[in-house]
Amino acid sequence: MKIIFIGCVESSFVCLSSLIKDEHHEIVGVITRSNSLNNSDYIDLTKICIENNISFTYWNRKESSVLEEWIKIKKPDIGICIGWSQLLGKNILDIPPFGFIGFHPAQLPMNRGRHPLIWALFLGLQATASTIFKLVERADFGDILDQKIIKIAENDTACTLYNRILDVLPNQLISTLSKIESGTIKFRPQLPGEGNEWRKRDVRDGVIDWRMNGIAIVRLVKALSHPYPGALVVISGESFKVWDAALSSILKPKNIEPGKVLAIDRVKNIIDVASYDSIVRICKHELPNSISVGDYLL
Numbered sequence: 001m002k003i004i005f006i007g008c009v010e011s012s013f014v015c016l017s018s019l020i021k022d023e024h025h026e027i028v029g030v031i032t033r034s035n036s037l038n039n040s041d042y043i044d045l046t047k048i049c050i051e052n053n054i055s056f057t058y059w060n061r062k063e064s065s066v067l068e069e070w071i072k073i074k075k076p077d078i079g080i081c082i083g084w085s086q087l088l089g090k091n092i093l094d095i096p097p098f099g100f101i102g103f104h105p106a107q108l109p110m111n112r113g114r115h116p117l118i119w120a121l122f123l124g125l126q127a128t129a130s131t132i133f134k135l136v137e138r139a140d141f142g143d144i145l146d147q148k149i150i151k152i153a154e155n156d157t158a159c160t161l162y163n164r165i166l167d168v169l170p171n172q173l174i175s176t177l178s179k180i181e182s183g184t185i186k187f188r189p190q191l192p193g194e195g196n197e198w199r200k201r202d203v204r205d206g207v208i209d210w211r212m213n214g215i216a217i218v219r220l221v222k223a224l225s226h227p228y229p230g231a232l233v234v235i236s237g238e239s240f241k242v243w244d245a246a247l248s249s250i251l252k253p254k255n256i257e258p259g260k261v262l263a264i265d266r267v268k269n270i271i272d273v274a275s276y277d278s279i280v281r282i283c284k285h286e287l288p289n290s291i292s293v294g295d296y297l298l
Helices: 010-021 046-051 061-074 116-122 158-182 214-223
Strands: 002-006 026-032 056-058 078-081 100-104 127-134 144-151 231-235 238-247 261-265 270-274 279-285
Touching: 002 010, 002 061, 010 026, 010 046, 010 158, 026 061, 078 158, 100 158, 116 127, 116 158, 116 214, 127 158, 144 158, 214 231, 214 238, 214 279
Parallel strands: 002 026, 002 078, 026 056, 078 100
Antiparallel strands: 100 127, 127 144, 231 238, 238 279, 261 270, 270 279
């Protein structure tokens, strides 16, 4: 099949690379971004396009008609949109005969919406999924074509979970394309009122509140680790990033209030801080060296 591919992040690059190697399909064009301030895992796809003699163009919502004509000239059988936050309009979706398919790292119809890996980790879910579905004008709401369950381990971070999904997605995508081409694909509709939708997080969601219990703080840190922007500790109005944390095996004295620094290992750069119910060990961070035992991270 002839494919138009849209994407601009690491998952886009991984999938595009696999599709290029697959002899059964032809990438006739790639739509990407020249840069992206909204995607911490942004990757420039133009290099791999040039290396493989694939035509590409940059997305410009102000020139939608030009983009439509560019896609029509390529005469794609199907469009693939991976790692893209911009909704595609009906004018784009209807160009390929099969339309467009996309990917969402959640167990649709549950957990549509923004930041699925972050919310899954923070909320302590035991599993997520790699879901391929047909794109419609409403976000994450088209018919489900394939879904692989991905278990979430207790020690997973955003990075490890993201990488395990990327281990599954390329072959899943190629298998789905084969079923579409052979006419054996099965459609699972998402019904109105079914599932839920996660909201877009903001900066406040990433700030550690030491009045939270220790498990919640550790989950927050792991959810916002690389490739995401990191959890934040705010001290006297200034923000500092925390990249990894764990619960200490030491019991917190009941009469110690949240936010107090209880121990510091200068050699290993580890800081133990009291939460509501336990001691949180900050293992990787950008906190200032001026912090001392007895200070409060507030």
